[in-house]
Amino acid sequence: MRKIAVLTVVAMALAMVLSPLAFSARKTIIKIGINAPLTGDIPKVGEGTKYAAQMWLEDIEKAGGLEVGGQKYEVELVIEDNESKAESAVKANTKMITQDDVLAIIGPQSSKQAVPAGEVANKYKTVMISPWSTNPNTTLDRPYVFRGCFLDPFQGPVVANFITDEFGFTKAAVLYDVASDYPKGLAEVFKQAWEEKHGAGSVVAYESFTTKDTDFSSQLTKIVKSGAQVLFTPQYYNEVPLIVSQAKNLGWDGPIVGSDSWGSAETVELCGEACYGLFFSSHYAAAGAKGATKAFIDRYENTYGYIPDDVAALTWDALRLAQQAIQDAGKLTGRIEKDREAVRDALAQIKDFDGITGKMTFTEEGDPIKCAVIVKINNQGEYEFYGSSCP
Amino acid sequence: MGILQKFKQMFSTVPMLGWFLGIFTAVLIEYFWGYDYISYYLGLPKIPVLFGALIMLKEPVMIPGALAYDLVVYVIPVLAVAKLSCFITNPGAALLEKLPLWLSAVIHLVCFYGILHLWAGINDYRVLVVKLTLVSIILTVSINVINGYQGEFSCSHPGFMALGAYVSSILTLILFTNDKIFGTALLPPALGPYLFPLVLVAGGAAAAIGSLAVAIPSFRTRGDYLAIISLAFMFIVKSAVENLNFIGGARGMGGQPDLAPLPVIFIWTLLCIWVIHNFVTSILGKALNTVRDDEAAAESMTVKTRKTKMTAFMFGAFWAGIAGGLFAHVLTYINPGMFSINRLAEILAMVYFGGLNSIVGSIVGAVSINVLGEALRPLELFKWIIIPLILIFVMIFRPYGLISFTEINTKKLLQAKHKRQQGVSP
Structure with missing residues (x-):
């Protein structure tokens, strides 16, 4: 009995050592890290990120790998969950950089994770592209950190200009979440831009609430009574439907305008007909898209069963940017520190990159110069292109 | 068997x-x-x-x-x-x-740190995990003073932590860095590591003062009602920080200098464990238990219950503030959302998992929740099913946590194990 046991153990050990896995030389594999909120407050955003990344990988695999300097390399995705928490995003970045040896990182999406995670990426000199983070601090003084979207200081005036030109209104109201950095920042920028245009006091109601509030009736009553002609609310998909339906119930009949955070597919699904005919600024419009954008949308819809939101589109662009940079780097030495630096230099040089969310050129800070799109929710509940504004 | x-x-x-x-x-x-x-x-x-x-x-x-x-x-x-x-x-x-005994313990600890440093040094990810685990140990041991030894159900620990984190971050930003908000550094940045302990203590002191807002109501309320008051305190701190624009508001505050390397955090953790151990075994510490078990009886036996409660709250809050300060300088970024209900759930899970009224239990709880959380990371969503399930089973089979109401005997732990002892054991 004992002999059999010993023999089995020895045999297993031999099998392990002699298995084809062992003695395999370490190949140079291009690893791309994805730092996404797969669990936590905004899992839909994480899902979009993951799906877009998987589609990208499919393309690369179909081509038999990524060709850099005449040689084809295998590509691998390292998808990490950041639980929508800052310290978890920092841990995920540290792990991907020091343990998995990723060449570049895509994500995190929200600014509250992208700001601290960017610090890590910059410290270890690894390229990080945050597709969706709009906080200026994400890329500020960090040569290795880039982003895939425009910033709030650009988006605010775009919305203010659009409302003025489209409706000719002079009195606006703002309703925003004071505890969340993106709505708060954008609300401030919008107020400033609006008051520059129409004079001090033209924002007649500037009301706030706190994350996870579901009853906005007191703020909305004030807004309705203030005589505002338009309501601007830069909120996420879980709050927009509540705000819109409560406003209508309280007798609000003016337009409600939003920002790129409305872009999720869930907004219309939860809001229904109440949201039809409303406008928001965004990175791209799904309905009526042409060319590569349409190809992406159709493919995504066929594979996953719903129209991709802007996060998925921006992630796709960020991955393509990373791919472009890796190819532009010329050749891979296999020494990860050197390759990361080469990729960073190549990325900073990219001019007029033709993404599905528009043409992009990076500034010195790593922020893209690109156009914003005004989207109208049409009567079928689709996001339709209405106009665009370029810097 | x-x-x-x-x-x-x-x-x-x-x-x-x-x-x-x-x-x-x-x-x-x-x-x-x-x-x-x-x-x-x-x-x-x-x-x-x-x-x-x-x-x-x-x-x-x-x-x-x-x-x-x-x-x-x-x-x-x-x-x-x-x-x-x-x-x-x-x-x-x-x-x-x-x-x-103390010298022998110190020698053992130095050996332990050497090994830990070498092991963690192989990979920076390990360093980060070890750092955050040590910070969790401070948090758990300190909440055990209030929730375990003193027997109140306090929910304000994230609030204390936030106070410590913000006060120490503001101080380091003013003193040692050229910052957009606070202007140029008042002191040469080279002094940073030497003055950092003082900065942390200031953060801890702020948290201790803040804890009076919970300690004073605790004279008249106990149990569920105090839990609600302490929960309110946590939300007050969070909302206050969100509305203070000069410290970043909801956008958070970043750019803290990296003043918390592994040895610094390790020393603070040891200091915390040692001081809290001495505190809970002192006469005042024993008074905590009497207040927990029967407040009226303790009062009649000349225990000053008010003083005891205040001390326990301030003491626990002080160390939570220190943990917050270290946490802020490990991540070099903080925002008020970090110190909210999620953090509270994490801290409470660690202390109740490990065991009430025991320092060893707190350490076990903090380490196991942190390591489990990291090790099960690839499971994504299922991680959030497995960890709570483990918690539920622990609560069923050991209602007071893994190691509660006991401490290990340091002397026995460190002594030589000769053959003669072997005969005794079955």
Whole structure:
């Protein structure tokens, strides 16, 4: 009995050592890290990120790998969950950089994770592209950190200009979440831009609430009574439907305008007909898209069963940017520190990159110069292109 | 059972020093041969960070390789060296026994830190995990003073932590960095590491003062009502920070200098454990237990219940503030959302999982929740099913947590294990 046991153990050990896995030389594999909120407050955003990344990988695999300097390399995705928490995003970045040896990182999406995670990426000199983070601090003084979207200081005036030109209104109201950095920042920028245009006091109601509030009736009553002609609310998909339906119930009949955070597919699904005919600024419009954008949308819809939101589109662009940079780097030495630096230099040089969310050129800070799109929710509940504004 | 008993008996002669030597050998093996030879021949892409847990869950193909790595690098060397070195480590331990206990403990701790530093130093991800785990230990031990020893159900620990984190961050930003908000550095940044303890203490003091807002109502309310007051305190702190624009508001505050390397955090953790241990075993500490068990009886036996409660709250809050300060300087970024209900759930899980009224229990709770959280990371959503399930089972089978109401005997832990003791055990 004992002999059999010993023999089995020895045999297993031999099998392990002699298995084809062992003695395999370490190949140079291009690893791309994805730092996404797969669990936590905004899992839909994480899902979009993951799906877009998987589609990208499919393309690369179909081509038999990524060709850099005449040689084809295998590509691998390292998808990490950041639980929508800052310290978890920092841990995920540290792990991907020091343990998995990723060449570049895509994500995190929200600014509250992208700001601290960017610090890590910059410290270890690894390229990080945050597709969706709009906080200026994400890329500020960090040569290795880039982003895939425009910033709030650009988006605010775009919305203010659009409302003025489209409706000719002079009195606006703002309703925003004071505890969340993106709505708060954008609300401030919008107020400033609006008051520059129409004079001090033209924002007649500037009301706030706190994350996870579901009853906005007191703020909305004030807004309705203030005589505002338009309501601007830069909120996420879980709050927009509540705000819109409560406003209508309280007798609000003016337009409600939003920002790129409305872009999720869930907004219309939860809001229904109440949201039809409303406008928001965004990175791209799904309905009526042409060319590569349409190809992406159709493919995504066929594979996953719903129209991709802007996060998925921006992630796709960020991955393509990373791919472009890796190819532009010329050749891979296999020494990860050197390759990361080469990729960073190549990325900073990219001019007029033709993404599905528009043409992009990076500034010195790593922020893209690109156009914003005004989207109208049409009567079928689709996001339709209405106009665009370029810097 | 027979084999397990035999196994246990075989290693019962190994003193703590012997285990340290074994682990030290294992870490040296990993350090010198881990990447180039062992993991290479086992087909692993790199040294597995957390004993292979991550790679095993992500790629099941790697399970044999990762297990073999653990066996070759950790299990076999640790057991072999620990057993074979008995002839030298036992006399060594006996020699240390003659020294005063504190000196012997310090020597052991220095050895432990050396091993930890070497092990973590192999990969920066390990360093980060160890740092955050140590911060969690401070948090858990400090909340145990209030929730365990003093028996209140306080929910304001994230609030205390936020106070400490913000006050110390503001101080370091004013003093040692050229910041957009606070202007140029008042002191040369080189002084940072030396004055950092003072900064942390200031953060702790702010948290202690803040805790009076919960401690004073606790004179008249207990139980659920105090829990609600403390919960309110946590939300007040969070909302206040969100609305203070000069410290970043909801956008958070970043750019803190990296003043919290591993040794600094380790020393603070030790200091916290030592001070809190002395506190809860002192007369005042014993008074905490009497207030918990029967406040009226304690009062009639001349225990000053008000003073006791205030001290417990301020003391627990002070260390939570220190933990917050360290946390802020590890991440070099904080925002008010970090110190909210999620953090509270995490802290409470750690303290109730590990065990009330026990410092060892708190350490066990903090380490296991942190390591589990990291090791199960590849499971994504299922991680949030598995960890709560484990918690539920612990609560069913051990309602007061894994190790509660007891402490380990340091002297017994560190002493030499001679053959003579073996006869006694069955």
